[in-house]
Amino acid sequence: MFENVALAFQGIWGHKMRSFLTMLGIIIGIASIITIVSTIKGTNDQIKESLIGAGTNAVTVRLCQNKSEYDMTWQSPPEGVTPVTEETRQDLLELDNVQAVSLFCDRSVYNGEVCWKNTAFSGELYGVDPYYFGASGYRLTHGRDFVQDDYGKFRKVAILDSGACTVLFGSDDPIGQILEIQRQPFTVVGVVERSATSDFVIENYQDYIMYADRSGGRVFIPLADWPTVYRFDEPQGVILKAASTDDMTRIGQQAQDLLTASQVSAAASENGFSYRSDDLMSQAADIQKLSNATNNQLLWIAGISLLVGGIGVMNIMLVTVTERTREIGLKKAIGARKRRILWQFLTEAAALTSIGGMIGVAAGVGLSRFIASAMGTPTAVSYPAIAVAVLFSMLIGVVFGMIPAVKAANLNPIDALRRE
Secondary structure (H helix, E strand, O other): OOOHHHHHHHHHHHHHHHHHHHHHHHHEEEEEEEHHHHHHHHHHHHHHHHHHOOOOEEEEEEEEEEEOOOOOOOOOOOEEOOOOHHHHHHHHOOOOOOOEEEEEEEEEEEEEEEEEEOOEEEEEEEEEEHHHHHHHEEEEEOOOOOOOHHHHOOOEEEEHHHHHHHHHHHHOOOOOOOEEOOOOOEEEEEEEOOOOOOOOOOOOOHHHHHHHHOOOEEEEEEHHHHHHHHHHOOOEEEEEOOOHHHHHHHHHHHHHHHHHHEOHHHHHHOOEEEEOOHHHHHHHHHHHHHHHHHHHHHHHHHHHHHHHHHHHHHHHHHHHHHHHHHHHHHHHHHOOOHHHHHHHHHHHHHHHHHHHHHHHHHHHHHHHHHHHHHHEEEEEEEOHHHHHHHHHHHHHHHHHHHHHHHHOOOHHHHHHHHHO
């Protein structure tokens, strides 16, 4: 085996230019495939990041009626749907790969419902429990978080996100300032921002509906104060933090089923009420399919260059067999078996294409990074694709080197020795 490898590299090195030209088709094909796969992976990662929120892995489950979100801003709390209890929250927390569970209520506010002095705020008002910021991917940047006494003693305190802070206070320090929320005073105690952010590109109305909730400012108050502000208890939404992005869809489905079974009565269910999760993974997959459809066509085109490269390998190996006919005849005359001759030429063909494959991988990685820097196209190198590419190039050598190797192994030693 080692002798065959040594002979293969000796033959390749002895005809450097011919060997390189033979490998060129393999190099171009592998480089093209690595570049395309890297672009596909980078694009898919960007789609996930934009839709799902750069690693927060937060799944939101809300009350819906006839599959549309039931907006408490315009409607009164529905009959037959009870607020989520702490026991139910614990049941949700026990689902596989759930790291945190939080309950919240929210409203879209405008027309001075939230204001500071003469500055009105239009955005989102949230009533949140102590677990909300951890579950939804916020971190404290200024002031303090809500503490247990804020909930137990019904303190009227508020936390702003960076967007709301800028709108209401500009460059002023918001800590200690008094907000009016539904004409009730709330003291600002902290400022938060997303731990990880994504840039959202809004190109149509559907994008606006998807991203508006995230791009606008938010004001947070303790969930215990929510009935004081809006005068009644109401069903909450739920946020679940998944251990990984791949767990999000399954966790969302399990959570919506559990909440519907425990919180929605039979009469409310007949009226179309149920809990539903935001299946962002499914939306990401749909967009990825559109992206992959075009890229897969490019992969087939790149695969054609590999086929051409394989034919080139077969052609050169046939030439090599012809050139080394006397050598083959001599080896067979002194007792070399067909198997040894066969493996010698197969090894040389596999070595030739493997070297081409490795050069192609390096060229593909370099090309993908060049495209990423020059054109701003997202790319991400796929290491499994690299391994498959090298193995596939070796397989090409074996497949297309088989005919020349069999021809060499079947040469008659007497005829071979007579060949000039």
